[in-house]
Amino acid sequence: MNQNDLTSIPLYGLMAEFDSAEELIAAARLTTKAGYKITDAYAPFPIEDLNDALDLPASRIPIVMLCGAIIGAFLGYGMQYYATVISYPMNIGGRALPSWPGLIPVTIEFTILAAVCCGIFSLFIVTKLPRVYHPVFNHPDFRRASQDGFFLCIRAKDKRFDYVATERFLRDLDPISVMAVEK
Amino acid sequence: MIDRVISPEETYDSVNERISAIVFKRQRSWGWLIGFALAFLLLSVLVGSLFWLFFRGVGIWGINIPVAWGFAIINYVWWIEIAQGGTFISAVLLLFHQQWRTSVNRFTEAVTLFALACAGLFPVLHLGRPQYAFYLMPYPNTLGLWPQFISPLVWDFFAVVTYGSVSILFWYMGLVPDLATLRDRTDRKYLRRLYSIMSFGWRNSARHWNHYETTYKVIAALAAPLVISVHSIVGLDFAYTIVPGWHSTIFPPFFVVGAIFSGFAMVLTLVIPVRAIYRLHNVITDNHLRNMAKMLLAMGMFVLFGHFSELFMAWFSGDIYDQYHATHEALGTYAPVFWITFVCNIVLIQLLWFKYVRHSPVILFLVAGAVNVGMWTERYLNVVGSLHRDYLPSSWAIYHGSFWDWSTFIGSMGLFLTLLFLFVRFLPLVSISEVRRLVYERDIE
Numbered sequence: 001m002n003q004n005d006l007t008s009i010p011l012y013g014l015m016a017e018f019d020s021a022e023e024l025i026a027a028a029r030l031t032t033k034a035g036y037k038i039t040d041a042y043a044p045f046p047i048e049d050l051n052d053a054l055d056l057p058a059s060r061i062p063i064v065m066l067c068g069a070i071i072g073a074f075l076g077y078g079m080q081y082y083a084t085v086i087s088y089p090m091n092i093g094g095r096a097l098p099s100w101p102g103l104i105p106v107t108i109e110f111t112i113l114a115a116v117c118c119g120i121f122s123l124f125i126v127t128k129l130p131r132v133y134h135p136v137f138n139h140p141d142f143r144r145a146s147q148d149g150f151f152l153c154i155r156a157k158d159k160r161f162d163y164v165a166t167e168r169f170l171r172d173l174d175p176i177s178v179m180a181v182e183k
Numbered sequence: 184m185i186d187r188v189i190s191p192e193e194t195y196d197s198v199n200e201r202i203s204a205i206v207f208k209r210q211r212s213w214g215w216l217i218g219f220a221l222a223f224l225l226l227s228v229l230v231g232s233l234f235w236l237f238f239r240g241v242g243i244w245g246i247n248i249p250v251a252w253g254f255a256i257i258n259y260v261w262w263i264e265i266a267q268g269g270t271f272i273s274a275v276l277l278l279f280h281q282q283w284r285t286s287v288n289r290f291t292e293a294v295t296l297f298a299l300a301c302a303g304l305f306p307v308l309h310l311g312r313p314q315y316a317f318y319l320m321p322y323p324n325t326l327g328l329w330p331q332f333i334s335p336l337v338w339d340f341f342a343v344v345t346y347g348s349v350s351i352l353f354w355y356m357g358l359v360p361d362l363a364t365l366r367d368r369t370d371r372k373y374l375r376r377l378y379s380i381m382s383f384g385w386r387n388s389a390r391h392w393n394h395y396e397t398t399y400k401v402i403a404a405l406a407a408p409l410v411i412s413v414h415s416i417v418g419l420d421f422a423y424t425i426v427p428g429w430h431s432t433i434f435p436p437f438f439v440v441g442a443i444f445s446g447f448a449m450v451l452t453l454v455i456p457v458r459a460i461y462r463l464h465n466v467i468t469d470n471h472l473r474n475m476a477k478m479l480l481a482m483g484m485f486v487l488f489g490h491f492s493e494l495f496m497a498w499f500s501g502d503i504y505d506q507y508h509a510t511h512e513a514l515g516t517y518a519p520v521f522w523i524t525f526v527c528n529i530v531l532i533q534l535l536w537f538k539y540v541r542h543s544p545v546i547l548f549l550v551a552g553a554v555n556v557g558m559w560t561e562r563y564l565n566v567v568g569s570l571h572r573d574y575l576p577s578s579w580a581i582y583h584g585s586f587w588d589w590s591t592f593i594g595s596m597g598l599f600l601t602l603l604f605l606f607v608r609f610l611p612l613v614s615i616s617e618v619r620r621l622v623y624e625r626d627i628e
Binding site for chain 1: 330
């Protein structure tokens with residue numbers, strides 16, 4: 001926690017509101033350039049340029065989904081193999097026991113279901129949701145983040161965070177307002 | 184370009200207001216109440232029919248040998264094909280960057296879910312002993328039994344379960360940012376709490392959007408092959424047998440295009456009145472309807488090709504049973520069904536070649552409605568037309584649906600419409616966050 005004399009309440013960060021998505025992207029770019037690392041932006045829709053401006057790495061959830069898909073495929077095929085070859089073999093006209101082409105459709109369904117479930121599950125883990133209460137909701141205008149507001153937040157736990165300097169930095173970005181957000 | 188999918192006068196705020204007002208205002212709308220009451224009445228017809236079915240068994244239906252697959256399977260195929268439209272619009276068109284999908288995807292995904300709910304019902308009812316439906320599920324049991332994994336009917340079970348689960352997850356995932364918008368737009372304490380919980384406390388963070396967008400696209404990419412597998416398997420349910428007219432390799436792709444065809448038809452049938460009632464012309468523009476009309480025409484031509492291929496193969500195979508089946512369809516007992524199908528699915532859609540028709544919502548609505556009828560009669564022909572004339576003339580029989588067949592079918596529409604009415608009233612029927620993005624993209628263009 002940064003020491004500062006201006007406020008004795010624990011601080012989550014400083015939040016600046018911008019007029020448009022373009023201004024938010026430009027401000028985010030400058031913030032990243034200034035060396036702030038623990039930052040976040042809030043916009044009512046996903047903006048690709050913002051990922052770039054905040055220097056966010058590409059999401060790794062697809063890799064988790066790929067792993068899920070592979071596990072699902074093995075589980076699906078393995079279950080059917082066990083059922084039709086080991087647990088309950090049936091001789092139908094002398095056909096080979098693991099008649100694998102017939103096992104493919106269920107394997108495909110298992111693969112897709114496992115991948116999608118892994119994707120959704122890891123989305124919950126990565127975003128740390130559900131979390132109904134969060135400090136950012138303390139900002140009086142934050143409701144607009146889901147409607148037409150564009151916010152940029154520099155967290156107090158950022159190494160370069162200094163109440164006075166950071167506030168001045170944010171004000172220089174020409175926002176509508178800069179506000180301290182309590183924890 | 185983008186002007187064609189969203190009106191230039193819409194802003195972030197007008198979009199938020201227009202769509203969320205459908206949920207928040209219109210408290211006492213007589214139209215909605217009457218519509219819901221009618222749908223609910225039909226739903227109670229379904230409940231009554233099911234009660235009688237469970238009490239007496241499938242003997243109350245018209246089915247017998249050789250036509251043992253009657254209305255239940257016709258309705259199952261009809262409903263599941265309707266479901267296809269939503270997934271196609273929301274997943275396949277997303278992957279092809281078709282911006283016009285944005286304003287209709289939420290609604291069509293809801294159509295998918297509700298049609299799937301109806302579709303899932305029929306195979307279970309059809310079992311005769313529905314209490315044993317869970318035997319389809321592989322689970323450790325004291326009987327030491329497993330489902331027969333090399334049977335399309337078991338594939339079907341897995342396909343429908345996967346399709347249903349993925350559709351619900353995909354739909355709800357799209358809803359989360361919109362539920363957050365609703366949370367932030369209401370001042371009523373309990374509603375705010377409710378939407379807060381339903382949206383998992385979504386706070387529109389760029390870091391979250393980053394993961395969300397990626398995951399959403401990958402799920403869409405998985406949903407696209409999933410629907411194709413589902414409808415191929417439905418086709419294989421038929422093609423795996425040796426019944427004349429069914430035993431054909433064209434069936435899986437034929438069912439896939441038939442599904443997109445009937446899916447688009449149902450979406451048009453529903454979107455045109457909804458757009459008019461809720462005055463969503465700025466968001467669901469005429470251009471959306473035109474694009475869907477073009478898709479409907481293209482898919483209709485594919486279906487025509489499938490019919491042609493069936494006829495050709497009947498002739499080319501030299502198989503007398505197939506040839507008899509092909510001619511008997513058009514001239515035999517079920518000739519009226521055949522000609523209704525012919526007019527609705529093949530003749531009427533040719534109107535869509537004309538610009539005037541594609542630009543007129545009323546005619547488009549009528550053509551799409553005809554296709555819905557035509558797809559049902561087509562499935563009737565598929566199921567009954569083949570079964571009632573199999574290899575042994577001594578076992579030939581004529582099939583007609585009984586009163587309870589019809590009441591169950593009409594009742595299933597009640598289930599569909601009841602869910603749809605509730606959806607339209609309580610959830611945003613257009614994706615607010617995606618339309619906001621359209622506004623942004625239009626502005627920077």
